[in-house]
Amino acid sequence: MTRPAMRTDGAIVEATADAAMSAAIDAVIDAAIQEVNHRPRDRMGDRFRRVRRQSQVIAEPLSAEDCCVQSMPDASPIKWHLAHTTWFFETFILERFESGFQAFHPQFRVLYNSYYEGVGEKFPRPQRGLLTRPSLEEVQAYRADVDHRMLLLIDAMEAGAHAGGPQERLRAQLADFLALLELGLQHEQQHQELMLTDVKHLLSINPLRPAYQDLPEALVGGDPAELPLQWHRIEAGVVEVGHAGEGFCFDNETPRHRQFVEAYHCASRLVNNDEYRAFVEDGGYLDPALWLSEGWEWRKQLALEHPIYWQRDASGHWSEFTEYGLQELQPHRAAVHLSYYEADAYARWAGARLLTEAEWEHAAGKMQGSGREFFGVAWQWTSSSYAPYPGYSAPQGAVGEYNGKFMVNQYVLRGSSSATPLNHARLTYRNFFPAYARWQVTGIRLARGG
Amino acid sequence: MTRPAMRTDGAIVEATADAAMSAAIDAVIDAAIQEVNHRPRDRMGDRFRRVRRQSQVIAEPLSAEDCCVQSMPDASPIKWHLAHTTWFFETFILERFESGFQAFHPQFRVLYNSYYEGVGEKFPRPQRGLLTRPSLEEVQAYRADVDHRMLLLIDAMEAGAHAGGPQERLRAQLADFLALLELGLQHEQQHQELMLTDVKHLLSINPLRPAYQDLPEALVGGDPAELPLQWHRIEAGVVEVGHAGEGFCFDNETPRHRQFVEAYHCASRLVNNDEYRAFVEDGGYLDPALWLSEGWEWRKQLALEHPIYWQRDASGHWSEFTEYGLQELQPHRAAVHLSYYEADAYARWAGARLLTEAEWEHAAGKMQGSGREFFGVAWQWTSSSYAPYPGYSAPQGAVGEYNGKFMVNQYVLRGSSSATPLNHARLTYRNFFPAYARWQVTGIRLARGG
Amino acid sequence: MTRPAMRTDGAIVEATADAAMSAAIDAVIDAAIQEVNHRPRDRMGDRFRRVRRQSQVIAEPLSAEDCCVQSMPDASPIKWHLAHTTWFFETFILERFESGFQAFHPQFRVLYNSYYEGVGEKFPRPQRGLLTRPSLEEVQAYRADVDHRMLLLIDAMEAGAHAGGPQERLRAQLADFLALLELGLQHEQQHQELMLTDVKHLLSINPLRPAYQDLPEALVGGDPAELPLQWHRIEAGVVEVGHAGEGFCFDNETPRHRQFVEAYHCASRLVNNDEYRAFVEDGGYLDPALWLSEGWEWRKQLALEHPIYWQRDASGHWSEFTEYGLQELQPHRAAVHLSYYEADAYARWAGARLLTEAEWEHAAGKMQGSGREFFGVAWQWTSSSYAPYPGYSAPQGAVGEYNGKFMVNQYVLRGSSSATPLNHARLTYRNFFPAYARWQVTGIRLARGG
């Protein structure tokens, strides 16, 4: 049994070779190479440069100190993100495709391995913030070096593809290269979102309440106009879920398959701060009947009475710690930084529930295009545990550890958030976090029975 | 929105009154009462006596000391089980239906409340084993007293039902009573299984390796004949899942609804000790590539190298701690007491996977009846997280805490085990435990893609 | 206070073979053997019977369940105490002196080894309460068997001693036997005190507040008359501390040595409940300035606002959980069950301090004999960390683990308590517990500068 494991911009690449599929795969690779041949040289290089540059942009407002520290085991230092994403290209691409490869630094293989058991030893995750050396400057040098070599390699690969019909061996190699390159860029984009949420968590602990950046003019006084919440009815039926066709996706979005959904209603927008505040002020955090048992224990142990970044002053006025520092709570913005437990409790209080991921994907497909906040505002918790799709299998080798091994005790989030890179969202994208996670930009879209 | 919350032997009872449904419900209650009228008096009493007696039978081989102690927070003392199941009848039935109700002991309401926040304070679960008082004898007296009063009440209820056409109010009351009575008996049966697994865990910690009971003649030398594992192919399609029709079920089995399953193969029997031993001896516990990331951390932290009740002597010979004490490992018996992590790792090693619960229910319905070990051997882990069925809602009041609030970070087990009471199994039954749980009689049924 | 006939300190228990000492040691052994020769046969047997019987008396009011359970890792089950003290005689005496010795049960060597690394494996301390088997009955049989064999051995040893002048080898053997016999009996008496305090802690957790025994007539309404607290001035000087001369002592009381104490005042009695209540009601538990830093963290973490067994009702009335169940707090009884942290904070609040152990021993020697509560009321925390006396060395072999290896991070308590066996107190006795311990009968005697 075999299936495509991941796709590149214009190419699907096989992770496992299966005779029955190989003709179809060949065709796809042909198409990919075709595209390489017909587009202006350096397009791949451009994209590589653009994505890599974006990580630098995110780090720019931060000091070396800000970039070094880790506020909790779930988060990583900015400097570590910068190095790890570079390590990914060095380990999975340069080491394999660059002739005369030499590691930039022999110990970085261990220091910046996140969780790939197949690559060997890893520096312990909760200690990432203790690595004051290499310095931020040295990590920047590491990035520059790998970028330079990657661009040379991309150039050589493109040149090879342009130079006449590729041989069998070259074809396979190029396909692998393209797939891994795309994976590396998508991987870096995932870390770009984590950089923003991790540093926000770090700054939030500081009693000085430092801002990551200044409040843009555009946002001053900028609570958006109120959108009334509407319910869209969706009929029961067999729907298709998961990725198919052109374009990149992660292995966990495949294979596309059928699911049956009973009729349901989907909310037209996310729960906003005003609505969530009503839940808080109604005693929602103090009523066990509203909570999952495990969520209630979690809430009690941490003595939570509101979302992580909210605070109430003596006169009952609410503020929220944001990337712009402490700001007045804006009633019509989406309530964010909620755990699954909080999302679920709110839904129960509101007489509703969360969507399953099949429901979400189906509704988003139908309702999209009219500013429904499916993308770009907040990841939306679904009630679906993160599990393999029927027929899923992880790619071979260390890269196969990317997704599959996390498929237990996590919940799927759909859509994308204000922290997600602009072109890093997809109808079929499956984000996932443990139920207690609340440092991501996560919110609530409600559902109701049919 | 409303739906039946639970059903009794011969009656479906409404937890919430909804006009649209009420005619149908009326009919069901009529049927139930009809049945009461036409069957010999005391049938309900008989059943009550039988189930309650069974708990005593389970406790019989045990000393007062055995019954008092708690081996871990997940387990409870036998004495606590005996008292808590009694408390359930006292709190949810006698307190409501018995005229002139007086609590047997005012503090038992707190001592024996398991997790019902709606009932009030609870004695902390991890300290249940510290309650040397009330003594086992006093708990037996508590049981006797509540049994006596319950039987009087059952008698009175039956008499009321027989005495002419019941009035509206009486009808509703009788229906409630029947529903709660059945729930109490099913609840007691669930605890009967826990009594067996909890005491097994307690005895397993004792270096004397005490047997719960003597090995029956029938089992001496009794490794069953080998059944070759076969794969049954099941076609893709929309299937119905969940309980419908006559007979009791828990609220979490409802409502019956549709799911789409892609084609798959289901194993004809459970993984046996011989097969699991091969996994162990192949280094299965030492290869991170076989494990979910969280499972690997769990395994490492506990330094596990085999199932909880297995032990290997110096010469490599395997034994298993059983209810009959330490016994030679029987190769053709099902491998049991496995966590979800272990089941998942084994499946990956074997080139297979676990079933989803929809797949399990559908396969069991099709394949049942030919000794396929669906029931009575071991609960079978599914890859389905425990979640509400579409349209599910928990009953009102404290009884509503029975199932719904546990629907996060647990995995569904299907079938039933050698420790399950004989008439306490059902095609649609949803058992659930956290992924690390391994003190239940839990095993593996494999699946493969279509 | 009468003393046991044998002493062992400088002679036998202390195994440092020092030529200069050997003549003195010989003399002591001679005296011991002399005494054996001249007293009526069976006196040793009588004492053995009496001490062993006392443990049974303590267990008498308790059920098998009460005897089995362990309320915290610091405490042990009564059944375990009964078995462990028996194990001590079996392991350290019978195994060595009984011809044809056979262990009562091969696994008891592990099960009932408390902390003797030299004896081999130990069953983990925090799991002692999980040993429902052997049953209390079997442990009683174990006691009966060892008692029987010990009495036969004592008889044989006495007969040997009476039968003419013992040879060199016999002399040494007899001396060892007598020393170990006495150590075993003293050891059992130490456990008798722990039995009372451990079971009190267990019962205190039970919301039913069970009494260990009925309140004796004599104590009804029995708050003692108020004794005004007086300060006794003691002059500065070199004092002798530690055991010397006849009579048993533990190794940690030796050698007797000199210390210099500056002038000080010693309180005539212990702090009573009325005084301690004033501290509590003055906010003593809420003012960090009164506490050692570590004590303050401890108090905060446990959210303590009063002693462990005190409770205040809605109207501010204080009760205390006692061996007689919950009783009104008696103002003129000594405040007990205090940790070192609490004792130290109280002393600071009272403008005083605790005594050092040299001060205590010296004051007790001078002030004794006039009902000063030095003995029989409550162990008195000293400000002295538990450390070896100058010249101390632990005995050879496993018995040497009795005291020395605990000499870090514990504080010395002096005197004896209401739970101490009557003839188990001594001016030089050094009890010791960690600073957080409060389940022992521990109180406060104040001191002030000279």
Added chain:
Amino acid sequence: MTRPAMRTDGAIVEATADAAMSAAIDAVIDAAIQEVNHRPRDRMGDRFRRVRRQSQVIAEPLSAEDCCVQSMPDASPIKWHLAHTTWFFETFILERFESGFQAFHPQFRVLYNSYYEGVGEKFPRPQRGLLTRPSLEEVQAYRADVDHRMLLLIDAMEAGAHAGGPQERLRAQLADFLALLELGLQHEQQHQELMLTDVKHLLSINPLRPAYQDLPEALVGGDPAELPLQWHRIEAGVVEVGHAGEGFCFDNETPRHRQFVEAYHCASRLVNNDEYRAFVEDGGYLDPALWLSEGWEWRKQLALEHPIYWQRDASGHWSEFTEYGLQELQPHRAAVHLSYYEADAYARWAGARLLTEAEWEHAAGKMQGSGREFFGVAWQWTSSSYAPYPGYSAPQGAVGEYNGKFMVNQYVLRGSSSATPLNHARLTYRNFFPAYARWQVTGIRLARGG
């Protein structure tokens, strides 16, 4: 070793107002003021500048990242040390003596309060490393500002003292000022030692093994010549312990008082790496008979087999992580970074013991002056628990929290180490750490009975 001109123990820091003492105190203040009058202006300012500068020197080789991070709760970031020592002067001196005082930053009072409950809220110690803001640069600005204001104040105070005979009120104020100034400088010197040991611990965790500084020429190949260990016998007698006379000391060194020490032998030098290695290679870390019970549990839990900064390569060769990076273990240098547990176990293995602090102070006084390593090599664990001297009382107010509140469950270390500022050592100095601490430069001086 020159001493600061002021002393504060019996006079100023010690606030116990005792009539009998007041004449003596007056005399001391007179002497202090006298000295101020007769020495050249600005001597105090020079000393202030010198000590403050030294902290900067220590931080110089470190990056802002190195200065920001905290490797464990026991350690603090360099930046925090730089700020906290400044806070000390700002809070305890400027706030009180500067007219028109304004805090440099209102939140620094909380951020840089270490443990003074009397000052108010504190930022949680384990999170000190999360304070990426204020930046190192801002902390340097804070230092510069406080230094400037302190020097102005010192100048004004000196001018006031010189200007004719001070009045009663002025006298007291000046005395307080001088005492607090000296305390602040001594406090800063204590932190200078911690800066070195804290950053060493941080760097040690980094797999790159970064050096704090380059190995000086002088030390290359520089294992010192072997000094044979000799035993100095010291006779029994009453000795005086604690500080008296001129010169600064901390409150915990007072009052000077008498103790009796029995005769003993004191080792002429510290245990060296060669000797300690023999202990390690003899299985010293694997034999419970050598360890205190608590030490053994500690060792087992951390799975220790050698000192914290040692490592052994495959061929059995030992290296040590030092401030110069990883270096070959030098056999004749003192073994350092040992916990009390390790020191005690080593002593037992060597047939010796640790000194008490009275023994140490007495021996150091007698043996000093001939390169005996009492000072400047490694702090020496004593077997004395950290406790108040007879007659000790802590100063009033927040400054009184400096020492007294830590007097429980810590052990006294005597001497000074290679990391101690040169003029920050004293015969009577009492350093103290918990028994598990091993990140300080701590070693072993052996003792034996008389």
